[in-house]
Amino acid sequence: MMKNFVYEKYDGLGLAELIKRKEVTKLEVLEAAIEKIEQLNPKLNAVIHKMYDQAKNEAQVNTSAEGIFAGVPMLLKDITQEIAGEPITSGSKAFQNYKAKQDATYTKLLRQTGAIFIGQTNVPEFALMGITEPLQYGPTRNPWNTDHTPGGSSGGSASAVASGMVPIAGANDGGGSIRIPGAYCNLFGLKPTRGRTPTGPTFGRHWQGASADHVLTRTVRDSAAMLDVLSYHEKGAAFLAPPFTGSYLQAMYEPIKRPLTIAFSTQSPLGTTVDDECKTAVIKAMQLLEDMGHHVEEITAPVNGETIAKSYLTMYFGEVAATIASLENTLGRKVKMSDVEPTTWLLGLIGKSISAQEFVLHLREWDKAAFSMEKFHEKYDLYVTPTTAFPPARIGEMKLSRTEDFLVKLVGRLNAGKLLKQTGVVQNIAEKNLERTPFTQLANLTGQPAMTVPMHFTKEGLPCGVQFMAAKGQEKLLFQLASTMEEHSKKANGDGPRLPV
Numbered sequence: 001m002m003k004n005f006v007y008e009k010y011d012g013l014g015l016a017e018l019i020k021r022k023e024v025t026k027l028e029v030l031e032a033a034i035e036k037i038e039q040l041n042p043k044l045n046a047v048i049h050k051m052y053d054q055a056k057n058e059a060q061v062n063t064s065a066e067g068i069f070a071g072v073p074m075l076l077k078d079i080t081q082e083i084a085g086e087p088i089t090s091g092s093k094a095f096q097n098y099k100a101k102q103d104a105t106y107t108k109l110l111r112q113t114g115a116i117f118i119g120q121t122n123v124p125e126f127a128l129m130g131i132t133e134p135l136q137y138g139p140t141r142n143p144w145n146t147d148h149t150p151g152g153s154s155g156g157s158a159s160a161v162a163s164g165m166v167p168i169a170g171a172n173d174g175g176g177s178i179r180i181p182g183a184y185c186n187l188f189g190l191k192p193t194r195g196r197t198p199t200g201p202t203f204g205r206h207w208q209g210a211s212a213d214h215v216l217t218r219t220v221r222d223s224a225a226m227l228d229v230l231s232y233h234e235k236g237a238a239f240l241a242p243p244f245t246g247s248y249l250q251a252m253y254e255p256i257k258r259p260l261t262i263a264f265s266t267q268s269p270l271g272t273t274v275d276d277e278c279k280t281a282v283i284k285a286m287q288l289l290e291d292m293g294h295h296v297e298e299i300t301a302p303v304n305g306e307t308i309a310k311s312y313l314t315m316y317f318g319e320v321a322a323t324i325a326s327l328e329n330t331l332g333r334k335v336k337m338s339d340v341e342p343t344t345w346l347l348g349l350i351g352k353s354i355s356a357q358e359f360v361l362h363l364r365e366w367d368k369a370a371f372s373m374e375k376f377h378e379k380y381d382l383y384v385t386p387t388t389a390f391p392p393a394r395i396g397e398m399k400l401s402r403t404e405d406f407l408v409k410l411v412g413r414l415n416a417g418k419l420l421k422q423t424g425v426v427q428n429i430a431e432k433n434l435e436r437t438p439f440t441q442l443a444n445l446t447g448q449p450a451m452t453v454p455m456h457f458t459k460e461g462l463p464c465g466v467q468f469m470a471a472k473g474q475e476k477l478l479f480q481l482a483s484t485m486e487e488h489s490k491k492a493n494g495d496g497p498r499l500p501v
Contacts, residue, residue, distance in 0.1 A: 001025075007032035008164030008499060011219040012072045015167065016114075019071040026059040026071035026116070033073035033118060037165045043146055046159035048078060048137045049087055049120040058116050067114025068225055069168070074115040076170040077157050079127045080199070080206065080213065081106055083117060091123040091134040094327050094339045105198035105234055106170070106213045113229050121156030121169055125341050126323055128316070130180050130437045131398050132156055135341050139395050142184060143500040144462055148392040151181030157216050158185040164499050168222055174211035175312060176387075176440025179452040182216055183387035183465025186454045186498060188482060189216050190223050193472050194447030195239030197230045205238040208315050208363065210444040218499075220482045224248040227475065239447070242473030252479035260294040260481075262286075263376075264384040269305025269442070272435045278386035281456035281464040285384065288488060301383055302376050303369045303442065311369075312441040313430050314354060314362040320344060321351025343400065347430075370446040377471035382481070385439040387452040387465035398433060439467055449475045453482055454489070454498075 002023040010018065018024045034052055041047050059071065076083065079090040082100035089095040103111075110117075122140045124132050132155025133139040142150040143163035150159040157169035158181030171178045173191040182189025197213045199206040214230060217223045227248045233240055264286055266279040286296045324345070327335045337345045376383070434441075443450035449472070452465035470478050 001028045005032070008036060010167065011217065012069050012074075012115075012167040012222040013219075013225060015072050016069050026063060027056065029071055030055055030059045030073055030116060030118065033166055036163075037119070037160075040143070040163050040165060044141045044143060044159045044163055045138055046121055046140050046150075046156045046163070046165065047075060047119045048122045048156065051086065051117055051119050055116050055118040067112060068229070070114030072113075072115045072168065073118045073166050074110070074168050074170070075119050075121050075157060075160050075166050076107065076110075076117055077154055077172060078120040078123050079153070080104060080172060080203070081170045082202075083107055086120070088120075089136065090127065091125045091136055092340060092344075093136045094335075095330065096136065098330055102201065104202070105200045105232070106230065109198070109230050109232055110170070113226070115168070118166070121154070121160055123154070123156060124152045125344050126320065127153035127172070127174065127177060128320065128344065128347065129153060129398070130176065130433060131393065132181075133395065133398075141395060142392055142462075144186065145392075145460070147394055148462060149184065149395055149398075151184035151388075151392065153177040154181045154216060158182060158187055161185070161216050161218060162187055162500065167219075168215050168217050168226065170213070171216045172211055172213040173444065174207040175316070175444050176437050178214060178216060179387050179440050179450060179465070179467060180437050182452040183467075184392040184463060186457075186463035186465075187216050187218060188220050188223055188451070188453060188486075190214055190227070190451040190475065190478060191443060191449060192227060192231075192475060193241040193449045195233065195237060195241040196227070196449075196475070198232050198234050198237065200234045200236060204236055207319055207444075209239050209447065210312075210315060220252060220479060220486050221249060224252045224479045244473065244476065246476070248475060248479050251476045252483040254480060256477070256480050256484070260289075260381040261379065262289060262294055262296045262382045262384060263299045263301075263380040264296055265298060265300045266386060267300060268389055268435070268438045269301070269303070270309060270431075270435060270438045271305070272389065272438065274386060274389045275391060277391055277456065277458040278389060278464050281466050282384060282386050285453070285455050285466045285485075288485065292484065297380075299380075301442065302372045305438065307365055308369060308442055308445060309431065309434055309438070311362040311365040312445060313434075314359060316430070317347055317351035318354055318359055319351070320347040321349075324348040366445040369442065373442075373446050373448060373469075374471060381470065381477065383469040385467050387439060387467040388437050389439070390436045391458050391460070391462040391464055393436065443469050448472055449478055451478045451482060453485055
């Protein structure tokens, strides 16, 4: 092994280059990753399933450096990112004995990079929350401050990457699940354009097209290189992204040819509070972009934030109901309330009470917002907001109150979905959670690409990210801008990504 090899200081491409130059072996890198996981995971609870033996066998058998990430250890998220023969529980005890029958298309593409899978990361049950505290596995903690959440639903992946366990981890984003944990953990995270990355072979329109798979990384270039591989259109897919024939990794180094016109807002689309620290992150980003010669203008997106939230929640409730219904095939019996978490059961009850008409009407709001944003982007290249309205919550802070918990369990036993919907209790609980993260859902509904960029630390040392949205198909522009901002950060703060102390 090379002298002074500090595994966690390298990003994925950096490790791959060391292996290619034979300065370290795949097995040495893998053993460093395992050591890091064993050291940190007892405190963070980011990894819930380990695949060390399989990974070591792969590193020893396949010693050649084939693939752009050949030999680089990687974790996958414990939902939709199936590995044939391995557990995939979606954070739920209902799936505790289930093993994947085949690789997801996403997983097959990742294998082409040469990355070595060493385990799976924690998620909230069915990836439903912006925090990662499933009853089945317990809470994942933020490496910047273990009293706080790393966010969700890709919270396990974010905690693992931010702490240095791995340079890259699988993630997906149906309402902010890449960008929220990215912001909370000082990582780069991009949600691609709808249809850019595969969702099959199980899903053709995961969360009606709101959800997209990609990765969380410490560097922009790792994300760009991964999207080069993951950009793939399946024949049975429901959506097709605008074509891009080049390389995102190469394109991110190309200079932006003209000054951009950038719209920004620090106001919550729900009219709720935004923490001053999150506003500061945006102001710092705008000052930096102005210094770079871009034109910035404070203006809000031409959509109704409350309508977007209601449309998102309607889909959310419906998808939970469908997931619970599909459990019957897995369990081989009728699903009971005790099979899932109480809140999940109630979300499903509301989903069952929503009519097809109501569901379709809310889907139409997605399309209205998409056309409005495309017109908006004819003038503004980018739309910038805080990624989240608040810094990371404390572990347990988002739990139901005793009164809410009692009501949830009572109504759940009565199986009274329509009554529950009329009371508005669960909608209020969901909207309360959205108040912390009101900015991210718009891009999921419109299908636009959006990224979170590390930008600021609070007085308490917690990260805050800034979200950038672009028109459909404009991932290249996002990578170019993020790369420029990353270089500025390196000059200001020293070379390489910042890690928790």
